[in-house]
Amino acid sequence: MTRELPAGEAPAASREAVLKCVVWxxxxxxxxxxxxxxxxxxLRPGVAEVIETLDRRGILQSVASRNEPAPxxxxxxxxGLRRLFLHPQIHWGAKSSSLETIASALDIGIGSLxxxxxxPYERDEVRHAFPxxxxxDASETDHLLARPEFQPSLVTEEARQRRxxxxxxxxxxxxxxxxxxxPREFLATLGLRLTVTEAAEGDLLxxxxxTVRTHQLNTTGVxxxxxxxxxxxxxxxxxxxxxxxxxxxxxxxxxxxALLRCDDAVWxxxxxxxxxxxxSRGVGTVLIRHLVDLAAAAGVRLRAExxxxxxxxxxxxxxxxxGFQEIAREGSLAILESVPAKAPAIPDHVTLWGLRA
Numbered sequence: 001m002t003r004e005l006p007a008g009e010a011p012a013a014s015r016e017a018v019l020k021c022v023v024w025x026x027x028x029x030x031x032x033x034x035x036x037x038x039x040x041x042x043l044r045p046g047v048a049e050v051i052e053t054l055d056r057r058g059i060l061q062s063v064a065s066r067n068e069p070a071p072x073x074x075x076x077x078x079x080g081l082r083r084l085f086l087h088p089q090i091h092w093g094a095k096s097s098s099l100e101t102i103a104s105a106l107d108i109g110i111g112s113l114x115x116x117x118x119x120p121y122e123r124d125e126v127r128h129a130f131p132x133x134x135x136x137d138a139s140e141t142d143h144l145l146a147r148p149e150f151q152p153s154l155v156t157e158e159a160r161q162r163r164x165x166x167x168x169x170x171x172x173x174x175x176x177x178x179x180x181x182x183p184r185e186f187l188a189t190l191g192l193r194l195t196v197t198e199a200a201e202g203d204l205l206x207x208x209x210x211t212v213r214t215h216q217l218n219t220t221g222v223x224x225x226x227x228x229x230x231x232x233x234x235x236x237x238x239x240x241x242x243x244x245x246x247x248x249x250x251x252x253x254x255x256x257x258a259l260l261r262c263d264d265a266v267w268x269x270x271x272x273x274x275x276x277x278x279x280s281r282g283v284g285t286v287l288i289r290h291l292v293d294l295a296a297a298a299g300v301r302l303r304a305e306x307x308x309x310x311x312x313x314x315x316x317x318x319x320x321x322x323g324f325q326e327i328a329r330e331g332s333l334a335i336l337e338s339v340p341a342k343a344p345a346i347p348d349h350v351t352l353w354g355l356r357a
Contacts, residue, residue, distance in 0.1 A: 017111035017132060018213055019149045022054055023099055024085070025117035026065035026072055029138040035067055035075055043079055046142055053145055055084050057152055058159025060106060060166065063088035064098035064115065086166050095122045096129035106166065107276045109215070109311075114149075116141060156206045158253040168249045169277060187281070187349040190247040194283050195353040196290055199240040199257075204229045206254045207242065210273055217284065218273040219315045220307040224259075237262055241355070243287055245278055252278060256287055267295045269304040272315070282347060284315070288322040290354045292343045297356070302338040303327075 027034045030051075033041040054061060062085050065072055069090040076082040087105040089098035095115070103110045111132030117123050118138035126133050136144065144150050152159065172190070179186040199207055204226045211223040224232075232238040243256030255275040261268045269291060274284050295302035304324060306316055309332075316334070323342030328335040346352055 017109065018152075019059065019114055019134065020108050020112035020213070021060040021062060021086075021102065021106060022114045022116060022144075022150075023062045023064045023102060024051070025095075025115070025119070025122065025138065026063060026067060026076075026090075028118040029116060029141075030063075030081070031075070031079070035072055039071065039075070041075070043081075044138070044141065048079070048081065050141055050144055051081060051084055054150065055163055056155075056160060057150070058155055058162045059150065059152070060086055060163060062086050062102045062106075063090060064095050064102070064117075065090045066092050066095075084163065086163065086170075094125060094129075096126050099126060099130065099133060107216075107279065116144070154205050154209050156209050158206055159209065161253065165251075165253055165277065168252075171249055172247075183280075184349070190249075190281075190349070192281060192283070192350045193246045193353060194286055194350055195244045195246070196287065196355055197242055197244075198355065199229070199233050199242045201230070201233070203242050203254065204233070207240070207257050210254070210257050210275070211271070214273045214275060215309070216276050216311045217279065217315055218271075218309075218312050219269070219319075220271050220305055221309055221312065222271055222307075224271075232259060243274070243283070245281065245283060256283070258287065258291060260291070262298075262300075264300075266301045266303055267291075267298070269302070272304070279314075281350075283350060284318045285322050285344060286346050286350050286352055288318065288324075289343050289346055290352060292322070292338050292340055294355065295338070296340055302340075304336045304338075306334045306336060308332045308334065 024030050030043065030047055031041045032044045035041055051061060067090050072090045073082060076085065087102050089101055099113055099115065100110065103113055110130050114134040114136065115123065115126050116136045116138055123135040127135055176186050207229050208224060208226045215221065229240060232240045239260040239262060241258040242254050245252040245255050255278050257271065257273050258269060259271040261270050292302055304319055306319060319336050322344065323339045324336040325339055326334050327337045
């Protein structure tokens with residue numbers, strides 16, 4: 001359905017890997033002792049403030065601990081920290097396995113994780129399995145907040161709400177597991193609404209953040225500063241669009257961005273990206289179909305630039321599914337052009353609030 005909008009790192013870590021999640025050990029790291037030896041063990045001085053501050057900065061957090069899960073979770077609840085940890089891994093298996101599970105559950109790259117652990121053996125085991133993971137001794141906890149990798153250059157409203165957005169996603173996942181029908185039938189129950197607007201000045205910080213943080217669902221991998229994005233927003237030859245997604249559980253936030261260069265006869269999508277959190281919602285094709293319709297209404301052809309990386313193949317497939325054909329290629333840069341007749345219809349499970357041409 002389409003409706004018109006109403007008027008009015010450690011050395012081994014990749015330099016490109018943004019720190020997205022800090023994973024904490026528990027014994028002698030979060031609390032000052034061993035839980036199995038003292039069920040009332042207290043927190044290490046200052047650790048709660050560090051964890052709360054990282055949460056406000058939009059850095060996700062989790063737990064990887066060799067412990068019995070029920071007592072450990074109960075203790076985290078008792079000290080007021082349980083709510084801050086997503087997908088905690090508390091068992092007697094390898095820490096590297098725990099980090100791999102956390103990265104998968106959050107749908108982020110393993111190089112986006114950091115581990116804080118008092119045990120040098122545990123840190124070495126993780127480094128051996130995943131050299132890109134940044135590892136810190138628990139004795140460094142007091143200094144973490146001052147380290148540049150723990151200080152995001154920008155903290156948007158979406159960043160401050162990031163943990164809550166992930167918690168809503170966990171609610172959706174739980175509801176989907178309990179749903180008796182097919183995945184398509186479950187999507188139909190969500191009441192998904194994709195809203196596409198021209199970027200406003202207040203969107204530029206989030207737009208910049210999306211270009212920096214989004215790699216998998218990103219068509220070119222180009223990052224833009226706020227100043228560059230403001231230039232595009234004001235340009236008569238460009239359109240900078242933002243996409244926001246909502247459903248019955250609440251907002252996903254501003255989850256997508258499209259940058260169009262608008263020449264006389266051809267519009268070119270210079271950048272299209274979506275947050276990985278909406279990968280399973282099918283909104284990428286919806287957004288592209290809306291761009292196809294905008295170009296058709298303006299009487300121009302629509303092309304798209306695609307720069308292949310080791311992570312974004314899915315976006316090439318999304319373009320092809322949306323009716324784009326490759327017309328030129330130079331190295332990793334492909335130029336695709338829309339064949340409007342091949343563009344799929346907007347699925348019934350998404351309502352689009354779109355722009356006019």
